[in-house]
Amino acid sequence: MFSEIAEDLPPVLADFVPGAPFSDRLSWEAVSADMRTAVIGDAEAALGQAWSVIKASDYREYALNGNRSCFEALYFSRRRRLNDLVLAEMLEGRGRFIDAIVDGVFLVCEESGWQLPAHNAYERGGQRFALPDAEQPVIDLFAAETGALLATIVALLGDRLNEVSPLVGARIEQEVRTRLLTPYLTRHFWWMGNGAERMNNWTAWITQNVLLSTFGLKTDQGLRRKITEKALSSLDAFVKDYAPDGGCEEGVVYYRHAALCMAGAMAILDQAAPGCMARLWRAPKIRSMAEYISHMHVAGRQYFNFSDSAAVIEPCTVREYLFGKAVGSDALARFAANDRLSSKKPHLPDEWNLWYRVQELLVGSDLVAAPADASKTDIFYPGIGLFVARDDHYALAVKGGNNGESHNHNDVGSLTLYKDGKPFLIDIGVETYTSKTFSPRRYEIWTMQSAFHNLPTFGGVMQSDGADFAARDVDVEFNEGSARISLDLASAYSAVAKVRTYRRTVTLLRGQHVEVSDSHDGDLPAVLSLMTCAKPAVDGQNLHLESLGRIELDGGGEIEVDTIDIDDARLRLSWPSKIYRLRIPFAGTRLNLRIV
Numbered sequence: 060m061f062s063e064i065a066e067d068l069p070p071v072l073a074d075f076v077p078g079a080p081f082s083d084r085l086s087w088e089a090v091s092a093d094m095r096t097a098v099i100g101d102a103e104a105a106l107g108q109a110w111s112v113i114k115a116s117d118y119r120e121y122a123l124n125g126n127r128s129c130f131e132a133l134y135f136s137r138r139r140r141l142n143d144l145v146l147a148e149m150l151e152g153r154g155r156f157i158d159a160i161v162d163g164v165f166l167v168c169e170e171s172g173w174q175l176p177a178h179n180a181y182e183r184g185g186q187r188f189a190l191p192d193a194e195q196p197v198i199d200l201f202a203a204e205t206g207a208l209l210a211t212i213v214a215l216l217g218d219r220l221n222e223v224s225p226l227v228g229a230r231i232e233q234e235v236r237t238r239l240l241t242p243y244l245t246r247h248f249w250w251m252g253n254g255a256e257r258m259n260n261w262t263a264w265i266t267q268n269v270l271l272s273t274f275g276l277k278t279d280q281g282l283r284r285k286i287t288e289k290a291l292s293s294l295d296a297f298v299k300d301y302a303p304d305g306g307c308e309e310g311v312v313y314y315r316h317a318a319l320c321m322a323g324a325m326a327i328l329d330q331a332a333p334g335c336m337a338r339l340w341r342a343p344k345i346r347s348m349a350e351y352i353s354h355m356h357v358a359g360r361q362y363f364n365f366s367d368s369a370a371v372i373e374p375c376t377v378r379e380y381l382f383g384k385a386v387g388s389d390a391l392a393r394f395a396a397n398d399r400l401s402s403k404k405p406h407l408p409d410e411w412n413l414w415y416r417v418q419e420l421l422v423g424s425d426l427v428a429a430p431a432d433a434s435k436t437d438i439f440y441p442g443i444g445l446f447v448a449r450d451d452h453y454a455l456a457v458k459g460g461n462n463g464e465s466h467n468h469n470d471v472g473s474l475t476l477y478k479d480g481k482p483f484l485i486d487i488g489v490e491t492y493t494s495k496t497f498s499p500r501r502y503e504i505w506t507m508q509s510a511f512h513n514l515p516t517f518g519g520v521m522q523s524d525g526a527d528f529a530a531r532d533v534d535v536e537f538n539e540g541s542a543r544i545s546l547d548l549a550s551a552y553s554a555v556a557k558v559r560t561y562r563r564t565v566t567l568l569r570g571q572h573v574e575v576s577d578s579h580d581g582d583l584p585a586v587l588s589l590m591t592c593a594k595p596a597v598d599g600q601n602l603h604l605e606s607l608g609r610i611e612l613d614g615g616g617e618i619e620v621d622t623i624d625i626d627d628a629r630l631r632l633s634w635p636s637k638i639y640r641l642r643i644p645f646a647g648t649r650l651n652l653r654i655v
Contacts, residue, residue, distance in 0.1 A: 060295055060339065062292050068287065072280060072331045073274075074214070074277070075327045077413075077414040081219055087420075090150060091424045097406045098146045105140045117133055118176050118190055121189075122176065130175070130176055134175070134201070139410070145413060146420065160216070160220070161220065164209065174198070174202045178200065180197065181195075181197065187494075198246075203269055207413075207414065208413050209231045210271060210275030210276050211271065211417070213228050214275040240282065250262045252292060252295070257465070259300075259466075262294070262296060263318070263320040264317070266297070266320070269290060294321060298345075301442065306443040307348070309465045310364060312367070312369060313466060319379065323414075325339065349383060349386045353391050354438050357454045361477065370485065370634075374401050376399055377418040379398075379399075383395055393430070396429055405423055437542050444461075455475070456475045457472070457544050457546075458472065458473050459546050461526045462523065462528040463529075468507045469521060470514065472514055472551065473486065473509070482591075483654070486590070487511060487512075488633055508522075509522035511590060513589050515548075516556075517557065521552075528551045530546045530551065531546070531547045532547045542567045547563075556583065558583070558585075560579060560580045561577065563575070572653055575652040576649070576650075576651050577645075577652075578649040585645040590639070593605045597618050611652070611653040611654075613650070614646050616646045621640040622638075623639065623640060
């Protein structure tokens, strides 16, 4: 798909300009007063603060105790602050922030390594080294983001920096070449793609930022061509792992680092070689990948959130809007524009990618609300086994697939349900990342376990991880009066569970209620877990979930309710301080739920 374009590239690959340069004062003066005030206010606050100090012991903390967040707070605060200062100077144009920008640039250039400690490895799943080796740079997500940040600064503000000293731009180019572009061409990192190995968001995310670094700087044509050819090959490796339906197995949060970064890479190449992406923008698979985010939306900030995603995420940005426009999806463009206009912080103060923030200021100022598509869309993604159905009150999702997907939780067959835009049966999501999150001990974390999803256990045995543990015999039907999915979950459990079949059928009867019918054949007692953030009240075989509604049971035993305290910062973005797990034993071989 992508590699075919290499043969048609023009002899000269143009610069990529990530927005209007400093000299284009009309564009920057046209930014709305509200955005201008917010950005300059953040930069003024930054002027009065000390830059973070990053010590070797800070880098080593991950190796010593698995903590990621302490180092990352120091690391990202530098980049966000540099963002604020650059944008304020672009808007104001008086030189007030230049000295601080130069300080920030040199601090970043003098870091021993741009890769995060959690990513300081040369092989996928390989040893994480306690300190960075400056002679052998690792290209991870944020080494590439850092290169892109510095290249964007040069592309936008280079002439102003040269007035301070030509050595500022020269230092940036030297560091980006040494830490990013040279190892990109001379080493193989797993995310570049190699045969049948599965890729994930890393491939598109890093490729976009390598291209931004390459074309944002005044690199030579030979280098540009080599990097472009390798990038096109990596994009092929990335897109091969998507089914034609475009579903993102990594969840809605990672859509923004996966398909949306692929779109960013395409936009960069389209400017470097005008029109080279025209055919791909029209490809049905690319359009389906783009529209995935709108199909996962429930209401407000709420999304269906299987895998390592939160249930509550930030509003769309100009990036989703531009992706929709590029692939010809008016529905996605309208959804993204309206969602973006609901943001309380459209200048993205927490974003570390400067290009994204420039887009918000220069393009976002022109967005206006458009009539949204009010239809309730059903969809099934066979590539990842994801079923979504809706009516005027309910939004229902059921996950099939397998337990070997990227960012997997052992959750084959789990369902998520919203009623009138409020969470009824929930997917918890993932806690703050630590070394354990992406280690062989991942499934010791409770949020990754099937017993803490809307799924059964058999004699306490939960689902197993790996691609072989999957849903079987999946059947889906949509019609005017109902939407239904039926699937067998027995293969998601190891032989220890002694379950031969577990047939789950979930039906949305439009305008009425939701039915879940579970039947099993096995040797161990089955207990169904249900997760909710609404405090339940048990009344015999009825469950009342505050003002949301109730669940009527048929075939269940005595219900137990576990209260789970939520104190993790990442989980608290989506959930209150307490959530609840209902444990419902099967009285026989069948358990039916009627949710109203």
